[in-house]
Amino acid sequence: MFRGDILRAAREKAGYTLIGLSQALKEEYGGLVVDYTTLSQWEISPTAAPRKGNIKKVAEFLNISLSDLYDNEIPLMRSESEIDILNLIERIINIYKVNPNDERIKKIDTILM
Numbered sequence: 001m002f003r004g005d006i007l008r009a010a011r012e013k014a015g016y017t018l019i020g021l022s023q024a025l026k027e028e029y030g031g032l033v034v035d036y037t038t039l040s041q042w043e044i045s046p047t048a049a050p051r052k053g054n055i056k057k058v059a060e061f062l063n064i065s066l067s068d069l070y071d072n073e074i075p076l077m078r079s080e081s082e083i084d085i086l087n088l089i090e091r092i093i094n095i096y097k098v099n100p101n102d103e104r105i106k107k108i109d110t111i112l113m
Helices: 004-013 018-029 036-044 052-062 080-098 103-112
Strands: none
Touching: 004 036, 004 052, 018 036, 018 052, 080 103
């Protein structure tokens, strides 16, 4: 379970408001990492489930570990190679939707058989 109270304590200890932390993260990472309303939800919601990439950046910025933010194990996250494979599968599905007779689809069928 995610510990929003730990996140809030770390944010306050670092001297940030919700808006201030959101802006500081944006400056640090060169783009919006997480909106202040999302940070607020993470801090107060007992069912918060932050995305790994976002919460990792927040934790690093606040100098706390991910394990500090969870009561038990950190939820399993997909590796980069799994994400690449899922993106490839999505592209294949899109090709099939547009043209099920595409030669690339026939090659995939051959491989899978």
